[in-house]
Amino acid sequence: MHSKLFSAVLAVGSASVVSAVTTCTKDIKVTQPTPVIACDVVDASITIDASVAGGLSLEGPKAITGDLIIKNATQLISISSSTIQSIEGNFELQSLELLSSVNMQALKTLNKLNMVKLPQLSTLTFGTSGVTKASDIVISDTFLNDLSGLNINSVDSLTITNNNKLTAFNSDLVNITSLLSVTSNGNNMEINMTKLTSAAEIQLSNVKSFVVPRLKTITQSLKFDTNPELTTFSAKNVTSITDSVTFINNNKLTNVSFPLLTSIGDMTIQNNTKLLAVEGFPKLSKVAGGIILRGNFETVELPSLSDVEGGCTVFSTTDISAFCGFFDNAHSKKIIKGTESCKSNVKAANEGGSDGDSNTSSGGKGSSGNGTDNAVAALSVNNVLLGVSVVAGMAQLW
Template identity: 85%
Template sequence: MHSKLLSALLVAGSASVVSAATTCTKDIKVTQPTPIISCDVVDASITVDASVAGGLSIEGPKTITGDLIITNASQLISISSSTLQSIEGNFELSGLDLLSSLNMAALKSLNKLNMQSLRQLSTFTFGTSGVSKASTIVIADTVLTDLSGLNINSVDSLTITNNKRLTAYNSDLANITSLLSVTSNGNNMEINMTKLTTAAEIQLSNVKSFVVPKLKTITESLKFDTNPELTTFTAKNITSIKDSVTFINNNKLTNVSFPLLTSIGDMTIQNNTKMLAVEGFPKLSTVAGGIILRGNFENVELPALKEVDGGCTVLSTTDISAFCGFFNDAHSKKIIKGTESCKSNVKAANEGGSDGDSSTSSSGSGSSGNGTDNAVAALSVNNVLLGVSVIAGMAQLW
């Protein structure tokens, strides 16, 4: 009799434990540092009022299906949770002037993370080994020195910008489906993505190094714009880039190497004043758009080039007449289908504007006899188009 009663009590007790796993279905507004949220799942959003100060502790919920928004709480010093594992909406932290501690010890999964204008936060903790899943991440205008809390394998979009104390990012990312943008962070920013194999759009500025030994495919563009400390870049396994390959205003860059690259959308290499040769594209055969090379080149080699659907413009401050012969020949054989201009000794070769009058033309189209006037007119039109295309290319970087 007693054993039957005990069994009944145990069953009832188990049922009460199961029923304790509750779900809240209405949005919650937090107005105090230690709110009481008595549900495991918040099937709604949580917003923290800007008046909350001191240490915010969110205990109870394991999952938030909506957003967790903490903005403009200028007196908030710390944020913590030992229970929250997943945020399926937007986790936004911004305008928290005094926030110096962020510890979400159980957090493993995010959808969108937006961390902006955090003037005192140098590090953060997400989970025991960092967040492993996220779709969109923006880290901007912070004093963060470490991003090890982001242990993500795949992301749609990752933007890291204007974090002046951040000088390194080591990531296990393997796939970027939309955008990687790392711009205007600490001087000599070093990026190591040793597991990255596939990316879409990559935009980099103020980066000293970008190590991607396994990267094979870029479905959109690769753009290096204004990286003062970048000296070399190697992508030994990339075979195709659908849109643009761009290196502009990288003053210490001496060499780029794409040993397996066979096809690209278009190429712009301009104002990299230490780069004396373009020799890192030995297998490049197909260019869907055009080629613009402007600099202090002494040698340019594209030995496998078979098809350029757009035009080619090559300008150097040095004498590259020997290579201009290659371009002229490629144009005459219809390998280059658009307009072609190759010029030596152009003082303003690194600039995007007019070539000036001090250059020596080595172009083969209309460069002798009665066609001289027509060649000059064509070259002038080509330079206007060049200026427009460079400006448009640079605009895409911002």
């Protein structure tokens, strides 16, 4: 707490006025919309009682080292403060049914922001240049159509889900150390992160575009699951992805391009019905897990493939016998160490069905044509079903 207090004091003013800073050290419970909080630094937490209604105005404190919690105040219409500059704990807004605006015009620094079940919230204002520093952010079930107030450079976790009016997110984020999850927002959601260079886990659903021209490093997974308007994706500077690369149920997707990608954990490309060619991986050489390709492919090219630790399943609704020989040969040379199966004219190729399930085991005899499909080692398609996992994970962030 001492380090938090020191940081809060620095945020309040210069060294010449530190001696004049007043500090409250006990938790504060607010029971009226215009409370008197006679201190510059709240070295504790502030909780707003559920009975507070109308417009809440929090004036006085410049820094809060603990939390600012506002939950279940169903008659609260607005929240404002012209003095609060930093919140070092959690800023939590939850289940505020009538809340329409948040105006924290001095706020620059947050630790964790949790905005959940705010169905009328349409206006969000943070500082003159937005919040520039934050750790974990969840924005879910709001009426927001603009997140320009989140002018952050780096974040551990950012979850944006079920905001039906939100159709665009333009961000100057450079680094995401844990999770970026953008799912089930407004139709044709467009994401532009032109400065993003590194990320851990990326999960996207109901997104029309995801522009990341500078992205180089993905330390965990990249997952596109059920993006009905997505037509193309390019990650021209990404060289490795430690875990999964997944494209499932993207019905308008026609092109995927990773020109510099050399190694991945595993790959699943399935039920992207307009994707007729898998040829955007010219340098992919090492796959630590396995490969699943299921669709209407007419062309599959992985010219640099030299080491697949798991298995490989390639099924198409078309005749792919011309390139099934490549996978048969790779299996015979032990490039593919697990079970290999490549089949043509599989009616249920996109979804699995009676022609075998969508996994291939890490061992066993390879097969093509009418051979039997088995399971890819350590590869689970279920981990990309974002709709349930994101909502469940979001509820446990705090």
